Amino acid sequence: xxxxxFVRILLACSAVLLVVAWWQRDSLPSQERLDxxxxxxxxxxATDVPPFRTTVGGVEYTVRPLYRYxxxxxxxxxxxxxxxxxxxHKAWNDKLNVTDLCVIWxxxxxxxxxxxxxxxxxxxxxxxxxxxxxxWQAFDMKALSNNHLLxxxxxxxxxxxxxxxxxxxxxxxxxxxxxxxxxxxFFRGTSTTRTDQGNGACETVYxxxxxxxxxxxxxxxxxxxxAVVGLVFGIIAWVKAPFRGSA
Numbered sequence: 550x551x552x553x554x555f556v557r558i559l560l561a562c563s564a565v566l567l568v569v570a571w572w573q574r575d576s577l578p579s580q581e582r583l584d585x586x587x588x589x590x591x592x593x594x595a596t597d598v599p600p601f602r603t604t605v606g607g608v609e610y611t612v613r614p615l616y617r618y619x620x621x622x623x624x625x626x627x628x629x630x631x632x633x634x635x636x637x638h639k640a641w642n643d644k645l646n647v648t649d650l651c652v653i654w655x656x657x658x659x660x661x662x663x664x665x666x667x668x669x670x671x672x673x674x675x676x677x678x679x680x681x682x683x684x685w686q687a688f689d690m691k692a693l694s695n696n697h698l699l700x701x702x703x704x705x706x707x708x709x710x711x712x713x714x715x716x717x718x719x720x721x722x723x724x725x726x727x728x729x730x731x732x733x734x735f736f737r738g739t740s741t742t743r744t745d746q747g748n749g750a751c752e753t754v755y756x757x758x759x760x761x762x763x764x765x766x767x768x769x770x771x772x773x774x775x776a777v778v779g780l781v782f783g784i785i786a787w788v789k790a791p792f793r794g795s796a
Contacts, residue, residue: 553786553790559779559782559783559786560780560783560787562779563776563779563780563783564776574714574773575713575714575766576765576766577625577664577714578623578715578763579661580658580659580660582763583623583658583717584621584717584763586762587621587654587717588654588659589654589655590655590743591618591619591620591621591654591694591743592619592620593616593617593618593724593741594616595615595616596614596615596617596723598723600612600613603645603701604701605701606644608729608731610645610727610728610729611728611729612645612699612723612725612727612755613725613727614723614724614755615723615725615726615739615741617723618721618723618724618752618754619720620694620696620719620720620721620754621654621762622717623652623654623663623715623716623718623765624650624651624652624712624713624715625652625653625663625668625693626650626651626668626669626675626676626714627648627649627670627712627713628649628671628672629647630643630646630647630648630672631647635672637672641735642729642731642732642735643735645699645700646697646698647698647700647706647709648712649675649697649698650698650709650718651668651675651693651695651696652693652694652718653693655689656689656691656692657688657689658692663688665679665684666678666679666684666685666688667679670695673751674695675693675695677690691743691744692743694740694751694752695751695752696752696753696754697752697754698756699725699727699754699756700722700759702756705757705758705759708759709756711761712761713764713765713766713770714765714766715764715765715766716761716762716765717762717763718759718760718761719758719759719760719762720754720758721756721757721758721759722754722756722757722758723754723757724740724741724752725739726739727755737753739753739754740752740753
């Protein structure tokens with residue numbers, strides 16, 4: 550006999566919710582939902598903080614702060630340095646860079662045009678795409694940055710890695726260069742202006758504080774996992790349902 554009606558309903562509803570939640574999990578909020586603080590530009594001030602050393606994962610790094618840096622932004626794309634396919638960070642012994650956040654603010658936060666573009670992140674880049682010339686002309690590349698975020702603080706590291714696309718975030722610390730000399734000479738610099746593009750245009754930020762101001766899609770992400778659980782239970786119930794062949 551067919552599986553009970555409630556099992557069929559559970560499977561159908563879970564499948565629909567799974568697809569919708571997956572589609573919406575990285576959606577960007579409308580301009581009306583943005584915190585007014587995102588309209589401001591990042592703050593950058595020269596600093597005389599001397600270089601310092603710190604050890605993460607058994608690797609000793611030298612960090613050289615260049616400017617104090619404070620940014621409020623909307624996350625439009627991200628890349629975690631410890632993702633399984635990121636072999637470059639592993640080969641470089643780069644355990645200080647915990648995540649990369651591509652964010653918009655300022656001019657791009659004043660209208661909803663940012664929702665008409667698509668964003669993606671790789672190991673060193675944030676890509677922005679649109680097929681519309683009008684949309685592209687209305688987007689300000691000077692109000693977007695790809696931030697390589699460094700920290701030796703486990704609490705800050707967890708906060709940074711928990712940030713997701715659609716979140717409105719705040720982090721501060723130092724635009725900094727960093728290096729190590731364990732096995733080979735490694736060095737990474739930073740951009741110090743928002744007007745550059747291409748190789749070397751990313752901001753390298755040693756974070757001393759980080760917070761999620763507003764979570765963008767927590768409900769959809771919870772819904773996604775609820776749908777997964779619903780599918781699992783539905784499949785188990787379907788398999789265990791009594792079967793009766795025809796006489």
